[in-house]
Amino acid sequence: MKEKEKEKEKEKERKAWRPLTANCCSVEEQTVFRNFSRCRPSRSDLSKNIGPLPSFRRLSFSDLSRSSSTSRINEDLAQSFGSDLYDFQLSELRAITHNFSSNFLLGEGGFGRVHKGYIDDNLRQGLKPQPVAVKLLDIEGLQGHREWLAEVIFLGQLRHQNLVKLIGYCCEDEERLLVYEFMPRGSLENHLFKRMSVSLPWGTRLKIATGAAKGLAFLHGAEKPVIYRDFKTSNILLDSDFNAKLSDFGLAKMGPEGSNTHVTTRVMGTYGYAAPEYVSTGHLTTRSDIYSFGVVLLELLTGRRAMDKTRLKSEQNLVDWAKPYLSSSRRLRCIMDPRLAGQYSVKGAKEMALLALQCVSLNPKDRPRMPAIIETLQGLQQLRDMAATCGQWPQSSPKPSAQNAALSSAKREKRRQS
Structure with a gap:
């Protein structure tokens, strides 16, 4: 038995x-x-x-x-x-x-x-x-x-x-x-890219970027660092006061321990946000998150998606398209989100663009750490200069020469006499 x-x-x-x-x-x-x-x-x-x-x-x-x-x-x-x-x-x-x-x-x-x-x-x-x-x-x-x-x-x-x-x-x-x-304002993605939504003011965009940066800094600075691995606008949720909170930790990963410099893992995440060295090698570090953060900064600046297949081929990848414009104040005007209607700090936009450029550097070691990013963003919140008040950049017209002024005066006098 x-x-x-x-x-x-x-x-x-x-x-x-x-x-x-x-x-x-x-x-x-x-x-x-x-x-x-x-x-x-x-x-x-x-x-x-x-x-x-x-x-x-x-x-x-x-x-x-x-x-x-x-x-x-x-x-x-x-x-x-x-x-x-x-x-x-x-x-x-x-x-x-x-x-x-x-x-x-x-x-x-x-x-x-x-x-x-x-x-x-x-x-x-x-x-x-x-x-x-x-x-x-x-x-x-x-x-x-x-x-x-x-x-x-x-x-x-x-x-x-x-x-x-x-x-x-x-x-x-x-x-x-x-x-x-429950996050009553939904995701940052909806506010930036949905046609029916009201455009986010410049100050609110700065507030959201700073809050998201603090969340990422907390993860990177934990006793055992956490790599978020899926930082993007759809995972940044907003409460009633537009305070940003990171969501969806299904792809999060513990950072390297001891003498290890990276974690080797299967490449996962969202195309357009993932750092190029991670995509090519599977080597994951906190610097990978910083690249993704730079992409979101570009989305806040331009109002364009990280990847947009509906655009011309040369404009589909936001990082590739925007990079040539980021280091020049004059060129930066050409790619600023038109929904801002010129209502933003010129100096602040320039500083954010330079910060984004650092974050999306192809060399991970050139990317800034999260505490430095937060310090930069908090400094931009104090700026009060605005690009324009009428929704368009003012067009500078050439001053009339003395000869043209004399001719104009003569024409006005002739019209009065006739």
Whole structure:
């Protein structure tokens, strides 16, 4: 009888699910999914106990590709974060979003959908009534479970006024959801590039750039530096006072440790924002984020997207197109966002352009550090000179010569006599 029981146990072990590695590649001893739809576990497998995780308190960010049962994940997260993060039930999130109604849809991307919800004072004890944003991650998408877990771990530990606040999460069967504070002004991308939106004033653009820089500086200056890896206008969210907060940490990465100068990883992010040395080598450093920051500065200056396939081929890549204009005040006028209608500080625009030029330098060592960037941007907020008051740059007309003045006077006299 005992032999039969042992045989059954062995059979269970043989049938235990293991991650598939077909069409995958290995980087840093991790399984990285190129074709997630083929490499992912089935939906039913996600709810099974696949294998024990190490204690969450010892869980490093390099362990994010590992899998476990939903009950074990929730147990580990609760043990690590306690009351700092709420473990929501799927039924609760359905209720506050009216069953994820399309009327409450805030946005949709590669990660999945984001819905607005409202938490009342009856939902959870100690949780104040407030609007929230609920993100449903697409488990079958390219980001999936690993990015969901990365976001919980990063935002569960990192708190700063310029990082969006994670309120809680939901890990139930195959569903993976995140609950954030609601940002009423939406993303910087919407304000810069949506035709229906009111143009951002110059002072507000400076405020947003400074706030985003502080968020990035906090990440780079952490005890264990964090490389954001996806700095772009759509990930900069704005509260009611246009304070900038960084969101979406699914691609964030721990920086190099010890004597290492970089992290070697799979190239991920958004084309047009990613640093060229990272794209070509896979070597990731905090300087990679600074390149992306420079691209966003150019977007704030020009009102153009980092990549725009609708434009002429020579103008599609913002960095390549803008670079020749950035070091000359006279040439800079030609690429300033026309929606500003000339209402900006000439000196401030010049300084921001030079700062952007440093940030997008092809040599990573020539890029400034975040504290220096913040200092420069804060100095620009004190400038009050404006380019023009009528929406156009004033055209300088040549002064009339003495001979022309005499002729004009003679003509006026002749007309009076006639």
